[in-house]
Amino acid sequence: MSVQVITGNHAAGYALSTAGEANRNSRGTACGIYPITPQTEIVEYVAKFPFSKGRVVPVESEHSAMAVTIGASIAGARAFTASSSNGLAYMTENIMVAGYYRLPIVMVGVNRTLGPPWNIWADQGDTLMLRDFPWLQFYCEDSQEVLDTTLLAFRLAEDHRILLPALTCMDAFIVSHTQTETTMPDQADVDRYLPDLDLPHRMHYDEVRTIGGLAWPHEGLSMRLEIDEAMKRVPDVYQECRQRFSDVFGRDPGDVIQTFGTEDARQILVASGTMATTAREVVRKRRAHGEKIGLVKIKMFRPFPGDALRQACATAERVAVLDRNYAAGTGGIFWQDTRAAFQGHRDKLLIQNYLTGLCGEDVTPAVIGDILEDLSGRDSAGEPVWMGIDTTKETLQ
Amino acid sequence: MNATAPLAHDDKCLLRPGNTNCGGCGMSVGLTMLGRALDKAGDSCSLVIPACCGIVTAGAYPTTSYGVPTIASTFASSPAVASGYASIRDLNDEPGQVICWAGDGGTYDIGLATLSAAAERNENIIYICYDNEIYGNTGGQRSSATPAGARTTTTPSGKTEGKKDIMSIMAAHAIPYAATLSMAHPEDFADKLATALSMTGMRFLLIHSPCPTGWKSEPEDSIELVRIAVASGLFPVYEVFDGARYRISIRPDGTDPAEYFHRQRRFADDDIDLDETRRICAARMRRLEVLSQHFD
C-alpha cells in the first residue's frame, strides 16, 4: 500500500489494470481500448501495464472496443474498458449487448458533454443515456473513490447472484485530471479482494451452445425478469462487497448513498459526483450556523437506491435534486428517479429539480447557495430550474 | 445467456439438420463444406456470427442448428468479438479455430472498418463472408456487393453501381491469406479451407453464395449459377498470400455470362449491358493474370 497524489484517470487505470492482473491464474484478462478526451490517460495506462496474462487490443473505434471486451468476457476472461461522451454514444449498441449477455465487464466512464456543440467539459448526460440498460452505475467524486469503486465493481459484477456489467463514472477534468491524495492498494491485496473470475455461462470451446440468437417472446421475457431479480439483489450484495473491501484494504469504499447532516434536516440537497463535494462544504458551513439542512450523495445510480434515499430524507420537507444532465423536454435524470422513488410513499414531499453544471458550467458554493435560497422560498415544486442562465433573456443567436 | 441443449445424435455436425435455410441456399453448402474441412483437418471451431441470415440459421432458443459454440454479435462487430474471444483462447493455449461467418452486408458495408482493423492487427481468426450480394435477412436490399443491374427492394430499377472489390481491399492489408471460393468447384473449395485451417493469423475467405430468395432464381439452379459465374469470369476464383503472391485457381473457359443473368429474375434483361459486362470480366482476369505472373 502506498499513498500517491494521482488523477482520477490514473486511479481508474490502476484499478482496471490490477483487477485484470488479479485474474492471471485463471483465464487472464483482455480489453479493447480507444482514446477520447478526457478518458485517454486511462487507456494509455492500461496499454502500458505489464499484464502477466492479458491482451490489450488497440481497436479502431469504441464500438469495437466493447466488442473485443465482450468476446474476451464470453471466453471467461476478466474484461474491462473505458470511454466518454461521443465514444459512449458510438459504443452504445455493444454496451447494450454486454448487459443482456450478463457479462461482468467493468467500464470507467468519464462524464463529458455530448456534442454538438463540441464540448469536452463535465456533464453526466453521456453515461445517463445508458440508464435503461442492464448495467450498474456508480458516480464518484475523487480519485480514491474512483479507485475503490472500480475495484468493488468487479467483485459485485462477478458475484454469481448479480452477473451484470458495471460502470464507474467521474466528472471530466474535475476528477479525471485533478490530482488528489490516494491510497493505492498493492497487487497482492487486489488479488485477495478479487478471486479468480468464474463466469458460469462462459463459452467453452468444445460445447454445443448458441448464444444471442433468436428467442421467442416468453423466453426473452424470462431473461428480462432474471435481470430484474439480479438488480434487486444488488443492494445486499453491495454491502457484502463493501464489508469485504474494508476487511482487505482497511478502508470503507462508501455506501450506495452517502448522507451528511440528514438526521434532522428539513431541507435536503440530493447530488452526485463533484457537485456533492461542493454541496457538502456548503451544508457543513450552514449547519454550523444552525441551519437544518443536509446532503444525500447518490453514489449508486443503477439500480436506483430508492429505499436508502427515502430513509435518508425521513425528516425532510423539501428536497432539491441537482442534475448535471438534462433529458430533453423533461428535466434532470436524477430528479426523475428521485420523484419515482417517493411516489406512493410521500406524495406530498416537495421535490424540486435544479439543472446545474450542464455543459461543464461550474457548480460553485454560490450556485449551491442560490439553490438553497430558491428551495427555502418554495411552498410547492415547479418546473426544473435552470441555474446560471437567465431563462427569460439569454439565448444564443 | 441462453443455454442450448445439444441433440445427442448429430453433435459432431457443424450445420445440423432442421435448420431454417431456404432451399438452395449457398450457406447450407458452405457450412457443410466447412464442417467437413474441419473434420478432415482434425480441427474444431467456434463461430462468431453477426446479424445476417447465418444467425437465423441457428433457429430459436433453446434449440440450435449449429453443432459448435456459436456467438451472435452485433451486425458490425464479428471480427472484434472474435478478436477478444480468440485472444483468450490463445492466452490459454486452447485448440480450435475462431471463425466469423458473416454476410456481405456485415463485410462490405457496416462491418468494413471493424474487419479492416482486425486484418491490420493480423488477428488469429478466419473470416468467412458468404456473399449472396444482398441483405437477405431484412428481405432483399442492396449492399455494396450487389452487382450492377440487380433489382433489390432499395434499387427497384436496378443498381447503378458495380460490385465493390472486397478482395483487393483485403489483399491490401497484406494478411496471410485471402481467397475466393466457389461451391461449383468443391475440390478447390475444400483445398482452400484446408489451406486456411493450416495457417495462423488473419485469413479471409469469400464465398459466392447463391440465394434463391434474393436472386429470384430456382433453388435447383444454385450451383449452376455460381458455376457460370466462374466460367464466365464474373466471379474470379483465386487466392492471395500475404497480399503479394496471387494464384488463379480456376480460369474462365469463355462461357458467355448472359445465361447467368437470364436465370435470375433480379436482373431484367434490358438492364444488363452484356458487352460492358464481358469487358469488365476480361479486364479483371487480365489484371489477375498480371498479378499472378509477377508474384507467383
Ligand SMILES: Cc1ncc(C[n+]2csc(CCOP(=O)(O)OP(=O)(O)O)c2C)c(N)n1
Ligand atoms: C446495426 C444494425 N442495423 C441494421 C440491422 C438489420 N439487419 C439485420 S441483418 C441485415 C442485413 C444482413 O445482410 P448480409 O450481411 O448480407 O447477410 P444476409 O442477410 O444476406 O445473410 C440488416 C440490415 C441490424 N441487425 N443491426
Ligand code: SF4
Ligand atoms: S434469404 Fe438467401 S441467404 Fe438467406 S437463407 Fe434464404 S437463400 Fe439463404
Ligand SMILES: [Mg+2]
Ligand atoms: Mg447478404
